[in-house]
Amino acid sequence: MAPTTSLFLRSAMLLLLLLVATHRQATGAVLATELRCQCVKTLQRIDFKTIQSLKVTPPGPHCTQTEVIATLKNGQDVCLNPEAPLVQKIIQKILNKGKAN
Template sequence: MKIITAVVILGCLLVVELEGQARFPKGRCFCADKGVNMVPSKLIEKVEIIPPSPSCKTQEIVVTLKNSRQKCLNPESKFIQKYIMKVVEKRSLQKK
């Protein structure tokens, strides 16, 4: 009886461990293409910069818009580079 109980508890622990793991496919990028070159600043709620990794060789910039949609941005776009510089400058001024 003790062995059956131990096996059931072990099984439950394995299920809990498997449920908690991230389900991102390996070797895939979030963005399918380079992304758009511009998004109006007033529509942007959050910006995520995802650096290159073993699973995705390219840098990705993903914005969450105020309507909760996400868009990939072209990291080589002049608009995006200027926008990121403005955000960095704004943050550095706030920290002083």
């Protein structure tokens, strides 16, 4: 095999490996969007009846603050201020509802 062919094959294999690694990273559990805070603006209050689900993310390497993301019944996601008294009541209400079952 000629030296240029061998170099070409090595380059092609390296490119293929890079593409596979990039694809794995893009489809894996850790994405670039998870490495920063998701909530830029937060709401102080929201009508409890409009909430379909609630996700609470504790502080970590991705973000230094607790994030509360509510998915509304219309499909919209909104960020809630975890320090707001009404938001804390909503979280407690959901936690207590889970204990009652």
